[in-house]
Amino acid sequence: MTSKDERLAFLEEMKDVRRIRRPNRAEVSALRELTPGHMERQKSAVETPVRDLNPLTSDMVEPLTAHDLLSWMRPGIQHGVFKKLRLGQYPIEARLDLHRMTVEQARREVFGFINDCVRYGLRSVIILHGKGERNPDGIAQLKSHLAKWLPELDSVLAFHSAQKHHGGTGAVYVMVRKSDGDKQNNREIHNRR
Template sequence: MPDKPEDSFASEMSDVKPLAPSNQADIKKNREETPGQLARRQAAVRHKLLDLNFLATDDHIELLKSNDILEYKKDGVQHGVYRKLRLGQYQIEARLDLHRKTVDEARREVFQFIKDCLKYGLRTVMVLHGKGDRNKQQEAIIKTYVNKWLPEFEEVLAFHSAQKQHGGTGAVYILLRKSDEEKQNNRERFGLR
């Protein structure tokens, strides 16, 4: 019959020597990234990008109706320029379609769309926000928020509901500020300082 389990374990461990104590921690970094680390890093980057988005959604705002007209013009925008925008006489350089988006999705998309348009020097763009005709109260939720968000951009000079052929009250024309580079090009082209 074998010895007690404790005796068997002691005999097996008799030639084992303890490790020498060390004052240094093992700081060798594991080079392989785990899926969890990757997911946390991506979430942190997304969160940081969302933090840059200053467009508010938590305010209580009175909802617009489907056929309400959006109109906004900052001081300094010439009447003729605003009139051409209102009549859809400028070439639309980019479009954003917000149909079937939630308010939060629309918020992110409008923010990124305006930033991208500014980055590429676009001046006249359009957002298709819809009319809200599908809901019973005929309240245009996304349209209401677009109307609230656009004036929050310093670079948005004016906007107006589109002409019928471009979506009518379900879309909005937007006039963006010229980039500094474009302003300088105009000065050089027209001999101004």
């Protein structure tokens, strides 16, 4: 088809099209009257601050570098269990990647992740925090905060920097406490003898 034929074909297709007479604008209605319900919701939204249930704090952390090891366990954890965790011998049931997160985002993610692990019965997980090698001051911010946060969570039994093939000092294995339901199931299974 030539451009003249194309133009004629276009005009033929458009012959029944009519111009819209009204302007193509959204109609904005007058302000609505505020009901007592609106007023009450506004009042409570202003007066009631949002309560942060996350116990993890962001102040006063010991600065760690890329090559510092993370290692901690609660009293009562058997040394053989901790050794298996340290050597990465437990299967990794879930992972959380904190790369490119701010400290505040990471704080929320770690809290939610550990709670989810307890809820779903995941016992051995890994958190990838990075080494912070690109930071001009050499301080691994997320790693430093994670070293403070994990012991603050009652659900965390132990943690240790990962083996090289899982990220080395840029990741940490975490052993999570059993949920109350899992503890009860174990009692029922082992007390039946």
